[in-house]
Every structure is written in C-alpha cells, then in structure tokens.
Amino acid sequence: MDERWSTEQVRSLASDAAVLRAAERLAEPGPWVGAGAGRGAVWGLCRGGGSSPYRVVVEPAGFDWQCGCPGRQRPCQHVLGLLLLWSASPEAVPGGAEPPGWAACRLAERVQSPVQSPVQSATPADPVAAARRAERRAARVAAGAQELRLRLADRIRRGLADPGTAGEWGEVAARMVDAQAPGLAAGARELAGLTGDQQLAGIALLDLLAAAYQRVDELPEPLAATVRTRVGFTTDSAELLAGRTVRDRWLVLGSQDLSEERLTQRRIWLRGTKTGHPALLLSYAPPGRLPELALPVGRVLEAELAYYPAAAPLRAVLGASYGTPEPGPLDPPPGCRLADAAADYGEAVAADPWQAAWPVVLSEAVPAPGPQGWLLTDGQHALPLHPDTPEAARWLLAAVSGGHPVTVFGECGHQGFRPITGWDDAGRPASLTTATGAPV
Known part of the structure; x- marks a missing residue:
C-alpha cells in the first residue's frame, strides 16, 4: 500500500461520465469518516442519503x-x-493503519486460492452433431457471401451517386444476419454511414472479405483464420487456453470503454516486457454495468495469454x-519513431487487409496544430491525428508534452494516429480517452 494509484488510474475505472462526476464530488475529506489504508486495503464510511453511512x-x-x-x-x-481521495490526499487517507472491525471482517471473508483462468470450460458437446451444425452454417455463410x-456489384453498376432505395444497406445487413455471418452484416451497416470515396473503399474491402471466404479452404491457415473471424466465426476461449499460451510480464498500455449497440465494450492493450508483442483484451457488459476485467494503466501483470488465430495475432484472452498487478517502471515505456510506426501498420495490413489500426508506442513525438489539423512530428516525419480524436x-496531449517530445501510446491507421495514453516527464500515464469526460 506504499504505492498509491494516480488520479488517472482511478478515473480510468469509471463506467461513464456521470458516475465519474459524482465520484469527484466525493473526493474530499468532508463526506468521509474513518478513512484509512493498510494491509493492502483502503476503507472509509461515506455519508449518503440514508440514516447510516455506506461502508466502503x-x-x-x-x-x-x-x-x-x-x-x-x-x-x-x-x-x-x-x-x-486516497490517490490525491495522503493526509485524508493515512497509510499504515489497522482496518476497523467492520472492514477487517470484509477482508477476512475473501477466500485465498490460486488465481485461475476467468474462462470456464464448457460442457463437452456431441462431436458428430457439432460437425453437422458447423457444416450447415458454413454452407449458409457461403451462400450469404455470394x-x-x-x-x-449491383451497387457499383448503378453508381455511388444513385441514392438507391431507403434502407438498402439495412436490408443487406439483415440478409447477412440470416446467413449467420455477423461480420458481413456489420460491414454492410457501416456502408450506410459512408459516402463517396470512403464508401467505395468500404465496398471493396467487404467484397474482398466475401470473396476470400468463398476460397477460405484454399488460403494459408493464418489468413484463413483471419477471414473466418472477420466473417463472424468465433473461437471458444477455453479451447484457446487449452492450447498454446504465452507467459510474460504484461505492461498495461491503455484502456478504453466503448458503447457498442446494447453492450459496453472494454478494450485493454498490453505489451509483453519480454516478447515485446502487443495484445488486445476485450470484455463486455450490459448497459449500466462495468466489464469485470479491470487493469489499471501503467501496471504490470505476470500472466498467460492465448492469442486468437490470425495472420497478424493481436486479440488475446487472459489465462x-x-x-x-504491480507498479510498472518509473520511466515511460520504450517507443519507436513515427516512420517505424507507419511501417508496423503496413506490415499488419499486408498480413490482414481488413486491419484498421495497429497499436504502437511513439517516442520523441511532439503534438502540434497544423493548417490541415493536428499532427505528431519528430522533426523528420509527421503523422496526422485521427480526425475523430476529441479536441x-x-x-491534453499538448499539455502533457509542453512543447517537448513525449511518449504516447495509441493506434496507428490509415486515417492517422488515435492517441490513448500519454506519459509526462515523471513517467506518469495520463489517459487521453477521458479528456472529454467519456469513459475509458
């Protein structure tokens, strides 16, 4: 408990902007009674609307x-x-204390047991019946791809300027859902929000994916696995963990929560301190709830990961x-030059043509506004910020930089660099995805 979390680490755990604002109003000594820290815990009584304070x-x-x-x-x-309050005010939450009786009882309730994989093994199914179902689905997906x-092709013949019928892409997406190809359905829905050259590029990539699936049995296995995943076939996590895993000390580079239809998706990026390979963990929760997987940025966790099959492996499952999670290094993580980041993304696209972005850590990057928008520069090369990056x-990235080179983690893609985490001179991470109060 000598190592207190930074304010940014705490803010990154908020499920939405409203709960974060409410928490910030409580981040002062007034509402708290008997707050303290010790023996690996933080506790306090918070005065609320009820007759008794809440025990935390x-x-x-x-x-x-x-x-x-x-x-x-x-x-x-x-x-x-x-x-x-604990992170910002050591005098309000003193360390080295003994937990009061009610807090000690709560701590004693925890059952100490070895940490296991969060994935539960599924009940074995009839392999013959499973093979029949897989064959029927493969046939339906192939018909849907055709x-x-x-x-x-009909849309291209009519021309992109033709407005078409109302709800055309929604109808196509529904047909792909019927064909049990959710990846193709998502691609069709995305086309509805694109126009001009962007729609043309989207049509080309979607057609390439459908064509690749029609020849999936002829493709090299890593590329075939990528195509199946993009089309919408899933791989059981327990099956992955039963196979080859990678054990490493994983540095948490960034975390972000996104609203995805009726779910909240949490994206956590890791990088192996030994292997140097990136990994992306995804977890989901229904609206109003926070995904259970939470790894504070800047921490290091020794664990086993299993990568999903792909030509450019990135997504993984935690074993x-x-x-x-332990405190990470005091210095910012090592990064690469801007030209190397673009090359890394190029290699990822060469392996997986549908890869929209690739995680990279940039060093010696200076953010600056330009005549055509914000960009990052290292004196030799420049990389534009993604147009969707909030102002x-x-x-905030400029403030962390102070006009000097800064280390920043994000995703490098064909539309530019999307910043996620920046490190100041003291090596402290600052979340750039909460700059507008949006959840991480």
Whole structure:
C-alpha cells in the first residue's frame, strides 16, 4: 500500500461520465469518516442519503471492492470517490493503519486460492452433431457471401451517386444476419454511414472479405483464420487456453470503454516486457454495468495469454495470472519513431487487409496544430491525428508534452494516429480517452 494509484488510474475505472462526476464530488475529506489504508486495503464510511453511512472497502491490488450503497454502477461513485481521495490526499487517507472491525471482517471473508483462468470450460458437446451444425452454417455463410457480392456489384453498376432505395444497406445487413455471418452484416451497416470515396473503399474491402471466404479452404491457415473471424466465426476461449499460451510480464498500455449497440465494450492493450508483442483484451457488459476485467494503466501483470488465430495475432484472452498487478517502471515505456510506426501498420495490413489500426508506442513525438489539423512530428516525419480524436484530448496531449517530445501510446491507421495514453516527464500515464469526460 506504499504505492498509491494516480488520479488517472482511478478515473480510468469509471463506467461513464456521470458516475465519474459524482465520484469527484466525493473526493474530499468532508463526506468521509474513518478513512484509512493498510494491509493492502483502503476503507472509509461515506455519508449518503440514508440514516447510516455506506461502508466502503477496496483492495487495489486485485481491484476487489464492496460498498453498501444500492447503486448498480460497477464500481460505484463511493468506491471511485474513496480511491480518488486516497490517490490525491495522503493526509485524508493515512497509510499504515489497522482496518476497523467492520472492514477487517470484509477482508477476512475473501477466500485465498490460486488465481485461475476467468474462462470456464464448457460442457463437452456431441462431436458428430457439432460437425453437422458447423457444416450447415458454413454452407449458409457461403451462400450469404455470394449474395453479398452480387448486391455490391449491383451497387457499383448503378453508381455511388444513385441514392438507391431507403434502407438498402439495412436490408443487406439483415440478409447477412440470416446467413449467420455477423461480420458481413456489420460491414454492410457501416456502408450506410459512408459516402463517396470512403464508401467505395468500404465496398471493396467487404467484397474482398466475401470473396476470400468463398476460397477460405484454399488460403494459408493464418489468413484463413483471419477471414473466418472477420466473417463472424468465433473461437471458444477455453479451447484457446487449452492450447498454446504465452507467459510474460504484461505492461498495461491503455484502456478504453466503448458503447457498442446494447453492450459496453472494454478494450485493454498490453505489451509483453519480454516478447515485446502487443495484445488486445476485450470484455463486455450490459448497459449500466462495468466489464469485470479491470487493469489499471501503467501496471504490470505476470500472466498467460492465448492469442486468437490470425495472420497478424493481436486479440488475446487472459489465462492464469501469477500475483496481482504491480507498479510498472518509473520511466515511460520504450517507443519507436513515427516512420517505424507507419511501417508496423503496413506490415499488419499486408498480413490482414481488413486491419484498421495497429497499436504502437511513439517516442520523441511532439503534438502540434497544423493548417490541415493536428499532427505528431519528430522533426523528420509527421503523422496526422485521427480526425475523430476529441479536441480536448488533443489539447491534453499538448499539455502533457509542453512543447517537448513525449511518449504516447495509441493506434496507428490509415486515417492517422488515435492517441490513448500519454506519459509526462515523471513517467506518469495520463489517459487521453477521458479528456472529454467519456469513459475509458
């Protein structure tokens, strides 16, 4: 407990902007009674609207918490408020204390057991029946891919200037859902929001994917696995973890929460300190709840990962971990030059033509506004920021830089660089995805 989290690490755990604002109002000594820290935990009594204060206990190492409030947010504003107070005000939450009786009881309830994989093995199914189902689905997807190519070709013949019928792409997406090809359906829905050259490029990539699936049995296995995944076939996580895994000390480079239709998607980027390979962990939760997987930026976790099959492996599933996330190095992570980042993305696209972006850490990058938008420069090369980068995130990155070269992690793609995390001179990470109050 000598190592307190930074404010940015705490903010990155908020499920939405509203709960973060409520937590910030509680990040002062006034609402708290008996706040303290020790023996791997932080605790405090928070005065709320009820007759009794809410009892809050947090164990930062494994990010386990308990709060007596009736709120449905995970974690709630009281947990986040206590952590914000702990991170910013050591005098308000003194360390080296002994937990009071109620907090000690909560800590004693935890069952100490080896950390296991979060994935539960599924009940074995009838292999013959499973093979029949897989064969039927493959045939339906192949028919859907053929229909999609015909519809895309018809659209090109009519010309992109033709507005077409209302809801055309929605109808195509529905047909792909019927064909059990959710990846093709998502691609059709995306075309509805594109125009001109962007729509033409989207049509070309979607047609390429459908054509690749029609020849999937002829492709090299890594590329075939990529095509199946892009089309919408899934791989069981337990099956992945039963195969080859990579054990390393993984540095948490960034975290971001995105609203995805009826789900909240959490994206956590890692990089192996030994292998140097990046990894992307995805977890989901229904609206109003926070995905359970939470790894603070800047921490290091020794664990096993299993990569999903792909020509350019990136997405992975977390297996067994050894210990809890530890404080990372005091210095920013090593990065590359801008030209090398573009080359890394080029290699990823050569292996997977549908790869929209690739995670990279840039060093010696200076953010600056330009005549055609913001960009990063290292004195020799320049890389534009992604046009969707919020204005507040751009200015926050500029503030972290102070006009000097800065280390920044993000995704490099054909539309530019999307910043996610920046490091100041002291090696402290700052989340750039919360610059507008949006969830990480």
